[in-house]
Amino acid sequence: MSRAIFKNPLTTSPLWHVIDATGHHVGRLATKIACLLRGKHKPIYDKSATLQCGDYVVVLNAQKIEFTGKKWDQKLYRKHSGYPGGLKEIKAKDMREKNPEHIIRHAVMGMLPKNDSKIYLGQRLKVYEHLQNPHSGQIAKTPSSSLTVNMGPYIPEQLNPTDEQLKEYFAGYKLKIDDTDEAFSMVETKIKSHKEKLKKERRLLRLKRVNELKPLNIKTD
Amino acid sequence: MNIDKIFKLAKGFYGRSKNCKSLARERVEKGLEYNYVSRRLKKRDFRALWIQRINAGSRQHDLTYNNMVRGLTASDVQINRKILSELAVSEPYSFKALTILAKDALSKLNGTSYKPLSPQ
Numbered sequence: 001m002s003r004a005i006f007k008n009p010l011t012t013s014p015l016w017h018v019i020d021a022t023g024h025h026v027g028r029l030a031t032k033i034a035c036l037l038r039g040k041h042k043p044i045y046d047k048s049a050t051l052q053c054g055d056y057v058v059v060l061n062a063q064k065i066e067f068t069g070k071k072w073d074q075k076l077y078r079k080h081s082g083y084p085g086g087l088k089e090i091k092a093k094d095m096r097e098k099n100p101e102h103i104i105r106h107a108v109m110g111m112l113p114k115n116d117s118k119i120y121l122g123q124r125l126k127v128y129e130h131l132q133n134p135h136s137g138q139i140a141k142t143p144s145s146s147l148t149v150n151m152g153p154y155i156p157e158q159l160n161p162t163d164e165q166l167k168e169y170f171a172g173y174k175l176k177i178d179d180t181d182e183a184f185s186m187v188e189t190k191i192k193s194h195k196e197k198l199k200k201e202r203r204l205l206r207l208k209r210v211n212e213l214k215p216l217n218i219k220t221d
Numbered sequence: 222m223n224i225d226k227i228f229k230l231a232k233g234f235y236g237r238s239k240n241c242k243s244l245a246r247e248r249v250e251k252g253l254e255y256n257y258v259s260r261r262l263k264k265r266d267f268r269a270l271w272i273q274r275i276n277a278g279s280r281q282h283d284l285t286y287n288n289m290v291r292g293l294t295a296s297d298v299q300i301n302r303k304i305l306s307e308l309a310v311s312e313p314y315s316f317k318a319l320t321i322l323a324k325d326a327l328s329k330l331n332g333t334s335y336k337p338l339s340p341q
Contacts, residue, residue, distance in 0.1 A: 005310070040273065040277060041277055041280065041281075042277055043274045043275075043277045043278040043306070043309040043310045044274075044310055045273055045274060045277055046270070047270070147281075
């Protein structure tokens with residue numbers, strides 16, 4: 001089925017996706033880019049024909065990307081020249097000044113499959129510092145489709161759960177306590193389970209049978 | 222086996238393995254062993270491919286693969302993954318109808334915190 005589909009020029013023409021990276025987090029964006037490069041968003045995906053079902057991705061505003069936590073000071077990009085003593089470590093904030101495109105590239109190349117197609121898929125990823133790019137003419141020529149991803153800057157999610165959803169979410173965690181005296185006493189003291197109650201009753205039955213349990217004789221003089 | 226049968230099976234092999242008797246015999250035996258094993262692997266590989274394709278097709282309609290299968294089994298639809306993957310490619314409107322069926326069934330199941338996929 002797949003070989004006949006790949007001969008159709010409509011399906012084999014690659015799409016061009018444009019992503020604006022202001023405010024996005026590095027790793028979470030890189031997973032989506034790797035998915036688009038391989039063609040896993042299409043139902044004609046085939047792992048042995050990634051170059052025919054993959055797409056091109058253009059990333060803009062790479063200088064405004066964000067890391068969470070203290071990674072700008074602590075994350076190191078390492079390379080070794082091969083000679084002894086040739087380890088070079090660059091912090092992420094220095095990399096942002098020198099070569100900001102490397103941050104996204106390094107993240108995406110680590111998420112692509114480690115085979116011969118990695119180089120060719122990496123050539124299809126185009127990263128730019130600001131909004132200027134030489135691809136606007138080609139993108140205008142390609143026919144428009146509903147599958148292209150034109151992502152804008154990051155907008156954080158605003159959750160507005162209803163009362164029913166809150167009830168479902170906390171269903172297993174909230175204790176249901178009635179407003180009776182027994183319930184209050186149970187909460188204050190140690191709550192014993194059903195099994196310990198049964199154990200206690202069985203122990204009392206055993207002792208009764210052996211006649212060890214004798215009723216208390218309180219002598220009243 | 223007869224040497225002629227072995228040379229017939231050794232067509233396309235590398236170097237002298239297709240021309241010389243003892244080398245061809247070794248390589249053909251190994252090839253038949255690989256064939257035995259991969260007849261069992263073929264069933265696993267194709268099922269994985271169908272699942273990847275259904276996942277891609279259902280994400281176009283704001284559903285993941287696991288939710289879609291859950292909804293279809295809840296509504297007692299017994300279509301297998303092979304046909305679902307072919308529907309996603311060649312008959313998109315009937316695939317869309319199946320996703321609507323699955324979403325209806327999911328909303329009726331107990332304990333669902335069904336959250337639609339975010340647009341980003």
